[in-house]
Amino acid sequence: MKTVDIIAQRTPEWRELEDEISWFRHHGVQDAARVAAFAQRYRAVCGDLSLAISMRFPANTTEYLHQLVADAHTQLYRAETFRLRRWGRKILVEVPQRIVRDPCTWISFGVFWGLFFGSLIAAYSNEEFATAVVGEQTLQRVETMYAQPLENNDEDGERSAMTGFYVFNNAGIGLRCFASGIFLGVGSLITLAFNALFLGTLFGHMIRSPSADNFITFVTAHGPFELTAVVLSAAAGLRLGWGLIDTGGKSRRDSLRATSPQALEVAGVATVLFLLAAYIEGFISPSSLPYSLKVAAAAISTLLLLGYLFGLGYLVSWRRARAT
Amino acid sequence: MTETLVMGSPPLDTIITVSTPENVAFGFRLAGPFYRFLAMLIDLTLLGVVLFAFAMALSVLGEAGIGLLLFLVFFAWWGYGGLMETFFNGQTLGKKALGIRVVSESGLAINAGQAILRNVLRGADLIPPFFPGVASMLITSRFQRLGDLAAETIVVIDGGRSDLRPPRTNQRVEAIWHLIPARYHPDSSLVDALAAYVGSRDNLSVSRRRELAQPLASHFIRIWGLPTKSDSDLVLCAIYSRATMDQVEVHERRAKRTNHADVEILDE
Numbered sequence: 195m196k197t198v199d200i201i202a203q204r205t206p207e208w209r210e211l212e213d214e215i216s217w218f219r220h221h222g223v224q225d226a227a228r229v230a231a232f233a234q235r236y237r238a239v240c241g242d243l244s245l246a247i248s249m250r251f252p253a254n255t256t257e258y259l260h261q262l263v264a265d266a267h268t269q270l271y272r273a274e275t276f277r278l279r280r281w282g283r284k285i286l287v288e289v290p291q292r293i294v295r296d297p298c299t300w301i302s303f304g305v306f307w308g309l310f311f312g313s314l315i316a317a318y319s320n321e322e323f324a325t326a327v328v329g330e331q332t333l334q335r336v337e338t339m340y341a342q343p344l345e346n347n348d349e350d351g352e353r354s355a356m357t358g359f360y361v362f363n364n365a366g367i368g369l370r371c372f373a374s375g376i377f378l379g380v381g382s383l384i385t386l387a388f389n390a391l392f393l394g395t396l397f398g399h400m401i402r403s404p405s406a407d408n409f410i411t412f413v414t415a416h417g418p419f420e421l422t423a424v425v426l427s428a429a430a431g432l433r434l435g436w437g438l439i440d441t442g443g444k445s446r447r448d449s450l451r452a453t454s455p456q457a458l459e460v461a462g463v464a465t466v467l468f469l470l471a472a473y474i475e476g477f478i479s480p481s482s483l484p485y486s487l488k489v490a491a492a493a494i495s496t497l498l499l500l501g502y503l504f505g506l507g508y509l510v511s512w513r514r515a516r517a518t
Numbered sequence: 519m520t521e522t523l524v525m526g527s528p529p530l531d532t533i534i535t536v537s538t539p540e541n542v543a544f545g546f547r548l549a550g551p552f553y554r555f556l557a558m559l560i561d562l563t564l565l566g567v568v569l570f571a572f573a574m575a576l577s578v579l580g581e582a583g584i585g586l587l588l589f590l591v592f593f594a595w596w597g598y599g600g601l602m603e604t605f606f607n608g609q610t611l612g613k614k615a616l617g618i619r620v621v622s623e624s625g626l627a628i629n630a631g632q633a634i635l636r637n638v639l640r641g642a643d644l645i646p647p648f649f650p651g652v653a654s655m656l657i658t659s660r661f662q663r664l665g666d667l668a669a670e671t672i673v674v675i676d677g678g679r680s681d682l683r684p685p686r687t688n689q690r691v692e693a694i695w696h697l698i699p700a701r702y703h704p705d706s707s708l709v710d711a712l713a714a715y716v717g718s719r720d721n722l723s724v725s726r727r728r729e730l731a732q733p734l735a736s737h738f739i740r741i742w743g744l745p746t747k748s749d750s751d752l753v754l755c756a757i758y759s760r761a762t763m764d765q766v767e768v769h770e771r772r773a774k775r776t777n778h779a780d781v782e783i784l785d786e
Contacts, residue, residue, distance in 0.1 A: 196763045240540040249762055250709045263544040268592065268676060272607050272627045315594065346621045351581035358585030362592045369596055373641030376664055377650075381642070434668070444666030447667065454668035458635045476585070514599075 197251050204242055205368035208259075211235050211266060218269045236266045262477050276471040284373075289459050296460075298379075302386060302425050309390035310397075319399025324399040327391060333399060340405035344412060357476025364420065368427035372461040375431020376450075378438055382431025389424060415488040416475040417496035418495040419447035423467035470495075534660060534672070536625030546625065546674040549618040554673055560612035565594050565606035604630040609676075619676040623660070628671055636665035660784045683720050690749070694756040697744055704761045712758040718749065727751040 214232050223229055243259040245251075251259075293299050317324040324333060368386070374381025400409040427428030438446050478491055533550040572590060576583030576600050602610040608620035608628050615711065620636070622628050643651025643663045651663035660672050704712070713735075728750050735750030 195572065196759070206683070235542055239536070243544060244542050250706070250713040251717075251762075253714040254720075255717065256713070257717075260544045261540075263542065264536075264546055265676065266692050267538060267544070267625065268607070268627070270623065272662065351579070351583075351585075354585035355583035355588075356585065358588030358592075362588040365592060366596070370641045371637055371638050374645065376639060378641045397631075435684065450668050454635055454639075458638065460724040461638065490638050 197249065197255075200245075201251070201255055208239060208242070208262060210240055212261060215262075215265050215269055223269075223272065232266075233270060236263075239263060239266065241298040243518055245508055246449040248319075263510040284459065285463070287507050287510045289463060289509070292456060293426065293429070293460055293463070294503055294507070296429065296433060298428040298436055299426070300430055302382075302429040305383065305430065306390045306421070306425050307385055308385055310394035312493055313391045313394030314398035314401075318402055321399075324395050325397045328399070329397065332396075336400065336409075337397060337403055337405055341402070342481055343408050353476050353480065354430045356480070357472050360472035360475050361469060362473060364423075365465050368373065368464050368468050369461065371424075371427045372431045372434070372457070372464070375428075375434040375457070376438075377435065378434025378452045379432040385431075386424065386428035393414065411488065412479050413486055414485075415479045416471045416495075418492055418499060419467045419471035419474065422499055423464045423471060425469065426464035428486045429466060432459040433460065532661070534674075538625065540760070546672075547662050548663055549616075549673045549675050551652060552657075553618050554661075557610070557612035557616045560615050561598070561610050564611055565598060569594060575587055586610070594664055596638060596641075599640070600630075600634035603628065603633035605624055608633075610672075613673075617676055619762070620671050620673050621670055626668070632669040632671055635774060636669040636671055639665035686715055688752075691752050691755045694744065694748060695759055697742065698743060698756060698760050702747070702760070704732060706755060709761045712761065715754055716758050717783055719755075724751070729744045 203267050211232075214228075214235065217228075218232070240263055243256075246256045246259050313323075313327065317327070359494070367389075371382050371385040374385065397413075400406060403409075433453055434450075435459040437457070439450045441449035442453070474491065474495075478488065519664045532550065533545040534548060535543050535545050537543045538687075546578065571588070573583075574585050576587050579586070599610055603620050606614070609618075613619060615780060618634070620628055640651070642647065643654070643665055649663070654663045654667065655661045658667065659664075662672060666672060715730070722730070731750035733747070735753040738753055739745065739746060739748055739750075744753065
């Protein structure tokens, strides 16, 4: 059969391509000359595959060629390199503008702070509210935690341990909040509301209790970063879910694909804020530094956040508009 | 009549076709939930072992070690998959072990954003007790969990090449070949079937080949008046040889004329 002849003729070339693929698998694509030769051979084998399909080569040969072309294709077309500059520009300019313009951010903001202050006032004025929402045991535990004023008797080791715990716990909750936004944003809203109610009730109760001073001293320093991070995680999750609801004319799938990278960037910013808050919570908050310093830390955090969200994005784009 | 290159309706296999810039379409085989679950198990086991080793080493540092360990656990759970898939062209260690790979839906390689996104959204896929990721893999046509749907990725089987064994011919096929009417041109669906048969007959025993070939070959033996004791297997090989030979000759003539390295796709 003629096909047999063609197959016999081309088999050495196919075997060579196989070897090249194995070589690239182990060594990566460093050698430019080798890559160029590989590309040429790949195109020839693509031609062989077309030939095999159009001329109905025996099925096992065609299957073999499919697999060979697929493997070569995977080696030739590789992932984009990670361009730091482009990412840097994105995170510093585009993302803050997007966060501020997005209604999801403000919905998340409103839901969180509304429920937070609502439950704070409710717990402050009514003792039973706090017990009903949070539970007597938790209240007791938190009160005893802050019964003593904060002293500097923790070693660095314990502070590092707590920092690691805060990263693992809080940032994990933040990312899970973001991920559950894919269920039409409902998962994010539930997590957000739950956290707002819990924290607000706790705050309201603790302000009334005898350990109020210690409690406030502890939470001041890391408050801005952490609470903003929670709001941003939920905002990212809402954006993910919103993309499924308000598709802007595309199919739901395409809409999801368009919005999810953007939502991921916001979740990334939230994760960074969680990391910073964890460090502050681990090292600054429990220390016995004077309260004025902790307030200063909180103030600096807030200014940095406002500068990032409102200042950086608009400033850079304004300067660029002036330059052109 | 111009026939399309697609051979009938696509089979019910989990193969997706990818069109490439080289103007050829090849098929990727999709990796199903079991493959991916196994890969995930391998990854988790490896991570567990590494983190355990770290825990042992860091216990020297006391409580600071615990903090560092928790940090590492966080990054391992949320970031390992994304980082590995970015820098290893779509494979984590577990996927490498099983020979599967993450690629974009279009067949091209994935970028960092896609890798990180699909791994972060695993948090949504693995919510007990329903595990939406599993349901998603079973419902979508390409075994995509929620992370894959958002990041436009699929997981395919990479490597594991089927063995290349070219079909053998012999003199008796030639003998039958000459008995086939000159004007006979089988249509493409018959040639497809014959191509499938010739491709797999090496794996079968002689009696099995005759058994498979018999219904179709007996039809041709009857209408062409071939010797009734002809080997059914060889009859089909001869018909296949006739069908492909004409096309090969036409192709060779064209190739000599244009003197081109690339191959044109023929219409029938």
